[in-house]
Amino acid sequence: MRITLLRTGGIIPVTKKAEKNVDWTSDELSELIKVIKNEEGAGQKRDATGYQLKYNAGTFSIDWEKIPAKYKKTFEELKDDLAIVKP
Amino acid sequence: MCKSHFTPIQCILPPYLTDKLVDSQDKNLSKIAVNTKFRSFRLRSDREFFKNTSPTEQAILCAVARKPTKIPALKMEVYSCNKKASTTDAKLLWNSSSPKLPTDKDAKNVINAGTGTWKFYYDLFGRNSIDNLGLTIQQYIHYDKKYDNAFWDGRRMIFGDGDGTIFGSFTTDIDVIGHELTHGVTQYEANLEYHLQSGALNESFSDVFGILIKQRMLNEDVKQSNWLIGENVLLGNKYALRSMKEPGTGYRNHPELGDDPQPGTMDEFVKLPDTASGDWGGVHYNSGISNFAFYVAAFNMGGFAWEKAGKIWYAALTDKASLKKNATFSDLRKLTIKIAGQLYGVKSLETKAVKDGWNAAKVK
Ligand SMILES: [Zn+2]
Numbered sequence: 450m451r452i453t454l455l456r457t458g459g460i461i462p463v464t465k466k467a468e469k470n471v472d473w474t475s476d477e478l479s480e481l482i483k484v485i486k487n488e489e490g491a492g493q494k495r496d497a498t499g500y501q502l503k504y505n506a507g508t509f510s511i512d513w514e515k516i517p518a519k520y521k522k523t524f525e526e527l528k529d530d531l532a533i534v535k536p
Numbered sequence: 537m538c539k540s541h542f543t544p545i546q547c548i549l550p551p552y553l554t555d556k557l558v559d560s561q562d563k564n565l566s567k568i569a570v571n572t573k574f575r576s577f578r579l580r581s582d583r584e585f586f587k588n589t590s591p592t593e594q595a596i597l598c599a600v601a602r603k604p605t606k607i608p609a610l611k612m613e614v615y616s617c618n619k620k621a622s623t624t625d626a627k628l629l630w631n632s633s634s635p636k637l638p639t640d641k642d643a644k645n646v647i648n649a650g651t652g653t654w655k656f657y658y659d660l661f662g663r664n665s666i667d668n669l670g671l672t673i674q675q676y677i678h679y680d681k682k683y684d685n686a687f688w689d690g691r692r693m694i695f696g697d698g699d700g701t702i703f704g705s706f707t708t709d710i711d712v713i714g715h716e717l718t719h720g721v722t723q724y725e726a727n728l729e730y731h732l733q734s735g736a737l738n739e740s741f742s743d744v745f746g747i748l749i750k751q752r753m754l755n756e757d758v759k760q761s762n763w764l765i766g767e768n769v770l771l772g773n774k775y776a777l778r779s780m781k782e783p784g785t786g787y788r789n790h791p792e793l794g795d796d797p798q799p800g801t802m803d804e805f806v807k808l809p810d811t812a813s814g815d816w817g818g819v820h821y822n823s824g825i826s827n828f829a830f831y832v833a834a835f836n837m838g839g840f841a842w843e844k845a846g847k848i849w850y851a852a853l854t855d856k857a858s859l860k861k862n863a864t865f866s867d868l869r870k871l872t873i874k875i876a877g878q879l880y881g882v883k884s885l886e887t888k889a890v891k892d893g894w895n896a897a898k899v900k
Contacts, residue, residue: 455813459685460712460766461777461786462815463793489812491730493690495719495738496820499812510812513621529681533702536794 450478453503454527460496467530471523478504481520487512608664610654611672614643621680623694629677642707646675646695649713652753656714656745657721660842661850666720673717677707686712688719698769702792708768712777714749715742715765726852726859731810733864735819740826744849747780748842758835780831783824798824802865802898825897826865833872833893837886844879844886851875869894 450473456465473481482502487510491497502511516524615626630638630647637644650673657663665671674692683696686706693716695706706712719742722728728738743765751761764786766777775787783800787793798821799806805825808818815821834845852859852871859871872890880886894900 457813458815460687460706460715460820461770461793462820463684464813491812491816493723494687495723495730495742496685496687496716497689498685498687501813508813533792535792536797 450475450504452478452527454524454531455501455503455508456498456528456531457501458496458498464534465531466534467527467532469523469527469530475506479506481517482506482509482511484517485509485511485515487515608658608670610651610658611665611670612647612650612654613672613674614638614646615674615676616640616643617676617679617694619678619681619697621683623676623679623689623692626676640677642677642695642697642705645705645707646677646693646713649707649710649749649753650675650693650717652710653714653717653749656749656752656842660846661854663721666717667724671720675713686716688716688723690723693717693720698771702771704769704771706769709766710750710753711743711746711765712769713746715746718742718745721745722853725854726856726863727861728859728863729861730819731816732819732862733817733822734862735816736822737826737863737865737868739819739823740830741849741853743778743780743823743827744830745846748846751840752842757839758837758841761841763831778824778827780824780827783828797821798827800824800828800897802900825899826868829865829869829893829897829899831893832896833890836889836892845889848872848875848879848886848890851879865894865897865899869899 451468451470452473453466453468457463485502487499489510500511500513501508503509513524610632612630612632613628614630615623616629617623617626620626629640629643637647654665654673657665665673676692676694677697679694679696682699684698684703684706686693686695688694693713695713695716696703698704698706719738722738722741726741728734728741730738746765747761747763751757763781764776764779766786767775770777770787770790770793772790775790778786778796778798783798784796786796786798788795797806802825806818806821808814808821810817830845830849833848834841837844849872852868852875855871855875858874860867863871873887873894876884876887876890
């Protein structure tokens, strides 16, 4: 399955994107999303950036801190590959 | 100033005696008497003026004039995140009780601009730090690997090193550091909701005070300033993050970022979804509108922008009774015009400049 990591926000709003094929099943991804899904809202953060995970079920805001160790490497690789989406 | 200004007889003389002393043969005594009459008149007229002001007007005047009796001291700490995306294990590089500056260039940058920001708010408005209660300013540098951003997390400032290609270190611009610190000030004052028009105002207050802090540190007047935010962090001589003078021209034809999307007038207001990916309804886009209003107002007043226009905007930001959390551009227009009238007179050049600023930004 192909997944996309998006990073949005910042002091000037820039969208960054990276894609990767993973051998995770849909059920596995659904379980993962339950763990890492973040409630949208800026809180008191200003100019902060945030991550979203996109796959065939939709796009979800995620909490990086909640990514289980098992998936950390994949997400770190995606993060290293993030590139600006040209407007 | 003459020495007799402080003579105690001035305080105890009844008015009829003062009148007599004005005509005294003794030149010193008549001088004292005239001074006494003048001061008494001023005190009476001040009292008369204050008696007729509303609580809101009093709050505005006090916010501008108030200075604590005990001189507070700046408290600051600088930490290095050592390229980790966390502040938990950050290492303390410097605190304000250390006489020796660190060797780290980014640390020096945030100490310099953080000190300038603290002094700006204290010297001009008597404000003691972000919360006006002496909060320790905490600045975290070297956040994450090649992190191309700076942000306020609700308690502290966090700065990335940039990717080195498109962005340099986010500590290289005084205005960016002032911008982030001002998000803290706003949080403790009007606490403007971070979405839609109030979010754009929140962003704009940070740009306004960010540029004023830079102008004051560099001693630039309205004509000397280029009114650019982040002219160093966005690499390349012709690029900056934003232009307050000409919103939408911070960068043009940038190979990666394209064109600066900021509008400068209300008829070009950008409508985006109120989501993280929609920049909470375009808060960093539409801030160009109130940035432009401020620029025109300040420019038309002339001189140093922090002296008059900055004072009006600060009085607005700290008037929690009038500036609601969900304030609109129109609300800030009304409030700044009202404050300018109270501080400088309704028919003053300053009040006209504020009106002209909002008119130029097409905010009614
Ligand atoms: Zn901001």
